Amino acid sequence: MKKIVSVTVALCLIFSLAACGGSSGAADAKRLTLNVYNWGEYISDGSEDSMNVIKEFEAWYQENYGTAVHVNYDTYASNEDMYAKLKSGAVSYDVVIPSDYMIARMVDEDMLLPLNWENIPNSEYISDDFRSLYYDPDDVYSIPYTYGIVGIIYDANVVDEEDAVGWDLMWNPKYAGNILQFNNPRDAFGTAMYKRGIDVNTTDPADWQAALDELTAQRPIIKSWVMDEIYNLMESGEAAIGAYYAGDYFIMLDAQADSVDLRFYYPEPTNYFVDAMCIPSSCQNKELAEAFINYMLSEEPAIANAEYIYYASPNRLVYESEDYIEEMGEEAMEILYPDLESFQDAYNTYAYRNLDRETLDLLSTLWETLKVS
């Protein structure tokens, strides 16, 4: 009796959720499938009155090509997760959106297919600043999706204006116990190397050791090592200083407590990243993938994505759009799109590149030393 009741209740639960949750019903014989693999929370998905880009793409494709498409949208939390999945050959995806250094690695290992630009005419809207970047010098395998710059976020109620200059703020003993540092080796060492003016892609062990010394000196005054915990800590005022990406600053600004007044600035030099759309070699339907990429580059989806993700867009249709500029506001536009003489030069000098095996091992060892000592 007990068993029957619980099983029945459970089944009712599932059926009711299936009724209200499921989007597409029985598989249509003529229906195409597109498998997209992207970061989590990295596309405008209809929440908070934003445009549901995936649904709109399915509708648009049906209208223009007459065939129904179902998009399987999967997410990952880091480049390494995505790489492991693709490398194992266990799953096939048609579109994937990795970060720059991962694209360089995947190109090296023949994991990406060259894009057919005739199927992606909207690529002309990507600003020239984003051509010939180091990871894809001939612009064959990728087209930029978002980009970002690392900056320092601080609480103006705690930090004095004169101290908010350069990377030194994160090493300032006056704010001991209020400083947050990246909890991943590349970014943490990066902050120390930018501070010292060392090349972040150096292979010289002495340079890495110098960076380790900086981080060891910083250890006593930091509050903790964080990644996404930084949001809650900064918003509630538990920490006053932290380095993170420009777009994420606005998310924190939105949710900050009344007693907190968050500000942002770029120290020099700093880290740049670019996330770009690519087609992996396991792709099942290249034309469909290219149609999707082309759709993502068109005005409405690109603006919707840029507004949802809050990162900067390399797409002219976005940053020149009056609606977008109004929606973002002056301050956001200034921070997300700083006046750089040449993004290309800054990027090619300061972005993280794929390190060789030896240097990666050294980095691993030094990181462990730092954390354990």
Place this chain on the structure above:
Amino acid sequence: MRTSMFSRLWTVIIFIYLFAPIAILIVFSFNAAKSLSVFSAPSLKWYRELFRDDVTLASLKNTLLLAVSASIVSTVMGTAAAVGINKLRRRWLAAALDTVTNIPMVNPDIITGISLMLMFVFVGRLFGLATSLSFWTMLLAHITFCLPYVILQVLPKLRQMDPALPEAAMDLGCTPLRAFFKAELPEIMPGVITGMIMAFTLSLDDFVISYFTQGNGFQTLPIRIYNMTKKTVTPKMYALATIIFFVILTLLLITNLIGDEDGAKRRRSKKRV
């Protein structure tokens, strides 16, 4: 049993410690602002957002579907396996099988996950498939790690049971199969139910193994939440967690109330005999 003031206080403290995180989650699911540390105003905003989010609801449906299928299959298989192990004459063989079935339980999840993924890829390659992983591979993986728990729950009940019962049933004319369903199964039913509930909970909760064996378009809820962490987990997840918590609470209340009725009936009928 008379409990002292101290032990009652201690119980309360333990309960607070266990349920404080869930309580905070529930409170902040009604938060108008997006943060987990600042409560601005009560609102149902995140519940509305949750029901508009197709992807999350789809992943919830996937998770439940997987959990129910895995628990039913592993309960049936596990019970059959336990009956078989119990009947073995050679004790060393029974002991060996016991150890082997415990391996998925003792192994770290990540080893089980990776080895299953590699095996599926290997088999997929043999068949020339582009995608080796799908709902079915996830189901197989979940059944694999749920089985030992079911066997572990059923086997002791079988050992406790008086072997004369099914023998008596067969003496009275039952076929062995009928004897099993009529005589043995009711005796071991508590073990079977517990095993099924454990399998359901483990499957619902699983992250590492699901992560390695998931295929295209079939993401489960734990994986979906994990993937949100690069940016930030939006409060609609708190809303979802609150809903799941209350549903399970209701389920448990219902089954326990009806269970009491059943037990009371049995006690009354026994008295009459």
